[in-house]
Amino acid sequence: MVTYHNAIDLYEYAAHAKLHNATVAASLPPSSLARLRALAGKRLFGIYGARRGVVDAEDEDSEWEVAMKPIAGRTIAERVLFLLSKVTTSSRPGELNLLFTSSAPFIGFSAISGLAAHDRRFEGVVEAGSMMVFEVFSRTDAKAGKPRKED
DSSP states (O other): OOOGGGHHHHHHHHHHHHHHOHHHHHHSOHHHHHHHHHHHHHHHHHHHOOOOSOSSGGGSOOHHHHHHTTHHHHHHHHHHHHHHHHHHHOSSTTOOOOOOOOHHHHHHHHHHHTHHHHOGGGGSOOOTTOOOOOOOOOSSOGGGOSOOTTO
């Protein structure tokens, strides 16, 4: 059944078919795929994102929704914070950390971090192979050693 509820599955199916099926690639108009992507992105953010401080009060999520919907994003944010804090406490400098996840934490993280409010591209479908990169840097002199926790 074709409904808004199935927008995510329909987009993923159409995008996969467009890549791997020459007949679909030739017959599926780009505007149809773009429309499916927009609906899937809206549905994904509706499930895993949270809207706060929006202009139209009807679009704003309740306090409960703001706490519960981006829970996957909160989980990955906690892990990222833990790994970044290890930079100042670890005895192994230059450590590389990799986290692998699905699109739900990406969308939830973009909602709670304010990325989605700043740029609407963070509200939509996460491209296959997407990544988040966090870089730790200091504005202090390298000769001074590691920054203090207060820095």
